[in-house]
Amino acid sequence: MSTLIAASSIIQELERTLQSIKPGEIEALAKRITEAEKIFVAGAGRSGLMMRAFAMRLMHLGFRAYVVGETVTPGIAEGDLLLIGSGSGETKTLTAMASKAQSIGAAIGVMTIKPDSTLGAAASIRVIIPASTKDGTSGSSGQPMGTLFEQSLLLLLDAVVLNLMEQMELEGAAMYSNHANLE
DSSP states (O other), rough: OOOOHHHHHHHHHHHHHHHHOOOHHHHHHHHHHHHHOOEEEEEEEHHHHHHHHHHHHHOOOOOOEETTTTTTOOOTTTTOOEEEOOSSOOOOOHHHHHHHHHHTTOEEEESOOOOOOOHHOSSSEEEOOOOOOOHHHHHHHSSSSTTTHHHHHHHHHHHHHHHHHHHTTOOOGGGGGGOOOOO
16 A cells, blocks of 8 residues: 555544544533643553643643643642543553542543543543544554554544634634743
8 A cells, every 4th residue: 555545544534533523522521621720631652642742732722731640740639630541441550540530529531432441431521532442342443553543532632722722712823922932
């Protein structure tokens, strides 16, 4: 398969997957973000990288956003929001985080393939991304492992950023005031 044909196939998979996400779930996620005192993001592997990218954009928008595990991340508290990206919804380190956050009174938001997973059940906000699982037990994709979920997660979260920008009546240029300037 040529690179261009493969890229076209990936775009088709992404379009199909993203169009299957319920708009109400995305709107509920955006609303809960605006209500949170602080926002914490977590994920493992490539999903974690997508969540880190989202934390950066939330910071650019002016939210108090943190990546779980970083040295400058404060403690979570009641009124805060923990957002987790996990295709399986069963990653042990992430389920432990969710349990701890819940016991403190923080809200849990999860982006996952499996709504009936441990994380899906723990979440008050769920966005179901109907992608294929890395073990091949759900969905289908021409891409390896959890790639379709990870790509869809990034695009979904970028769409949430656009939603928040619209709600806040912000232009992209306004976000530069929070952009790193020691580079």
